Amino acid sequence: MKKIAILGSTGSIGTQALEVIRQNPERFSVVGLSSHANANLLIEQAKEFKPAMVHITDEKIVKEVKAALKNTSTKVLTGAKELKGLATDSDVDMVISAIVGFAGLRPTLAAIEAGKDIALANKETLVVAGDIVMDLATKKEINILPVDSEHSAIFQAMQGENYDKVRRMILTASGGPFLDMDIKDMYRVSCEDALKHPNWNMGNKITIDSATMMNKGLEVIEAYHLFKTPPFKIEVVIHPQSIIHSMVEFDDRSIKAQMGLPDMRVPIQYALGYPERLKNKLPELDFTVYNALTFQKPDLEKFPALGIAFETVRRGGNFPCIINAANEIAVDAFLNNQIGFMEIARVVEQTMEAATPCVNPDLDDLVQTDEEAREKAKEFIIQLK
Ligand SMILES: NC(=O)C1=CN([C@@H]2O[C@H](COP(=O)(O)OP(=O)(O)OC[C@H]3O[C@@H](n4cnc5c(N)ncnc54)[C@H](OP(=O)(O)O)[C@@H]3O)[C@@H](O)[C@H]2O)C=CC1
Ligand SMILES: CC(=O)[C@@H](O)[C@H](O)COP(=O)(O)O
């Protein structure tokens, strides 16, 4: 029985991970769950999965959760220290890192430090602190199992293969809802338009990232760290159907692609079950329905965020951390109707050029970088108004 803690259990990844666990009660049990502010769903999940602990960030509503769970064996926690406690509890075998954004970094690092295997959805953890995270994972001899669909695809394609023989890793991108829109119309799109992802149903932040293609930029940085592959070997190709989840080309020009319907339960299940492949009852891919798989080059004028992300890998140091922070602030501002869609990448680029570079940052440097970049991004947003 694998005993699991889910950081971010009330989100899109968290709820789908619980669905996988629900289908496999003989293999997985839930030890801990965490949410930010969604008390109702956390209570419901606790009643169903009976974890030893739940954590909620919002200290004002922790009382509500305690009251609802008072006649159960579930302990209710709050505060940053207790979230780390949940992630490092001696009973936990694997932590699913599914908090969104920089907030996921510290509990994930704490879990690695405590020797837990990680099913990693929170790509920002690797974007911000990839070197620190991967070095610690090596030192602690733990597995980081990718949940992000592209990275799961590459990880699956690499089974039985040698990393020295990789010629290219090709990340596929849907292109988001504005793939075929004229650039001049992209200045006027609404949040509602941007939140309509063509293929995936995900949390708001990553859905906006998909629309700007910052998501793919973050995924390039994620792949660079996860697979220790230089950026010149990582390519992005638009594949609007999201059936091929990514590909690896080897030295002999043979290409392995991992395919399937766009359903996050597949990569989540692969990470949870690894190295075993488990059965499920998900719908099968009908090739006669998806009878045309198409590909095109990304347009960097329409999607400058992708180019910015590649630039930060070249610059290294704290640059990925800077753009991640600026992007979190800019996406939030867009979702609150404070800036336009095309201004997201503009704020990110301005912040990248204005923040203080650091060549070999440690965790404290990155925390400081994150704070500084957030402040600078907020200043640029005020100037835009
Ligand atoms: N959704 C998807 O299909 C995919 C997601 N990912 C990545 O997985 C991560 C999660 O994405 P997704 O599930 O879509 O996001 P959601 O917004 O749906 O869920 C986020 C989860 O994190 C919690 N949370 C939010 N902010 C904080 C915080 N400051 N401190 C602690 N907990 C917090 C939320 O709690 P509450 O509900 O209470 O707000 C919720 O449980 C992201 O990094 C994303 O890029 C990667 C590939 C695919
Ligand atoms: C499901 C998943 O892994 C997302 O990261 C997805 O890839 C987003 O789609 P885009 O290709 O549009 O960024």
Ligand SMILES: [Mn+2]
């Ligand atoms: Mn992805």
